[in-house]
Structures are given as structure tokens and as C-alpha cells.
Amino acid sequence: MTRAERELQDLLSRTALGVFRLNGQFLAVSEKLARPAGLTASWWQVLGAVLAEPLPVSGIARAMGITRQSVQRIADLLVQEGLAEYLPNPAHRRAKLLAPTQLGRGTIARIEPGHADFAARLAAELGADAFAETARVLERLSEALDSVTAGPPGEPARP
Template sequence: MATKRADRRTDPLTLEVVELIGAIVARYHEEYEQAAAQHSLTGAQARVLGLLSLEPTPMRQIARKLRCEPSNITGIVDRLEARGLVERRPDPADRRVKLAAATEEGRSTAGRLRDSLDFAREPLADLTAGERTVLRDLLQRMLGGPDAPGV
């Protein structure tokens, strides 16, 4: 059984798929960084702002989603708050917890940033809805299911 698993990791098709995934990730990150810079944001700031534009979130939860230290998120939120893109507010369910939330300007900036990301959208637009569904399902399976961190 271990031999079969090792063979799958080194077979030419698997190696090609790994290379293609790496190329896609590199192109996505490059475009994401460029789009963030157009809004005077770092890539990390843009990712945090994007998450917060969806819903107010405790900073520890942001750190878990982005797989980084909570102290890093504190610094990023501080800089976004100084620009008026994010605010801190008490969690209505637990007033001891602070939520980071995008301001109206933050949501607007996150929307413009999302709209400027063409790399991922353009190739996906060439796929049928069924192909996009299969791709999504395969990616979720690779990550451990729809509830996997970062999904």
C-alpha cells in the first residue's frame, strides 16, 4: 500500500498537476499583490480587508483563517483602522471580545479590489457551470471538505 501511495506522488500526471497548481497559485498571488498595491495595501492587508468585508470577525478567527499569529493580525488591523477602512467594535454576543469590521469605505475598497482581479475570473469564465462545480468539489476534497480552514 505504501508503494502505491509513493508511486502516485511521483507519477508524471501527479507531477504535472502539482506544477500546474503551483503556476496558478504563483500567478494569483502576483496579481493579488499588484491589485492590493493599486489600493495602497499590502497583500496581507488586502486579505484581511476582504475577509472583514464579508462579516465582522474576531481577530483570533482571522488569524486562524489566514494561518498566522494573532499579533500579526493586530498590526494589520491597526494599519487598516488608521486608514479608516476597518473599525473595532464589541461583539454583541460577548462584550469581552472585540470584532474587527470593515467600514463602508473598507467594503467599497474590498469590492474594487475584488473587481480588479481578472486572473482567476477570466479562465473560470471559459469553464461551464458544471466544470466549475466539479473543479470546486475537487479542490474542496483536496483541502479536506467544504468546512476545511481557508475554504
């Protein structure tokens, strides 16, 4: 293995470890922000995914990069608690759309002040331009991973 190849492997490892750490940090912050509204981070994540428009469970899972089964479990709990509801899906008879109820929207609204405060504190620490650039770089990294791991049509994705 060449030195250049080893350096690329090290960059991949550092990036992955950094993202794993960030994931843990964001989950901890999300739990803290969601708790006063009576939500968990995962409930907030799924409910937040359908605020703009109703989506099927598979669409939520795809957007978040998590399994459809875990989204389905949370969606069912949200419906059971009256925070969301299933609506008919004109594009697919069996795959219903998940949508927030008024109670769900109100619950999410209770998170907004803490969310806004945390965003402002993070922007103050990073600087607004660096914060925006960080979001762009992470979005680009996600796109690159999608591209690199997607195999040609008919072939399984490769690691």
C-alpha cells in the first residue's frame, strides 16, 4: 500500500469517526430538546420529516437513511398517541402517508424555542458562514457516499 493510499484510508477513518461522534452528540442534544415536549429524539425526527408534506414510511426512511421497519414502529406509536395520522396515498393503495395532527404540530412547536436557541448558540460558536459551510459539506459528503456505494443497475451496492 502506498503512502497516498494509507493517507486516504486515514481520512476515511477520521471522517467516519467524526460523523459517529457527531451523531451521538446530536442525538443527546435532540433528546434534551425533545424531552420537555414529551417526545424522544426519534419521535421528533419522524414527526419533523412530515411537517412540510405527508410521506410514506419508506420515503421517511430513505430521507433519513434508516430502516423502514424502525420508521414504521415509530410512526405507529405517533399515530397511537394522536400526534400523527395515516392518510390515503393516491400513488400507492397500501403505503399510506404519514401526516402530523394538530396535536403533533403543537408538540413540535413547543420544541422550537429551545431549538432556535441552540442553533443561535452553535452559530455564535462556529460563525454563521462556517455553520452554513459545514451543512453544505455534510450534504455533499452524503451525496458522495450515495454515489460511491450505488452500484450499476442490477448490481448490489458496494461498500
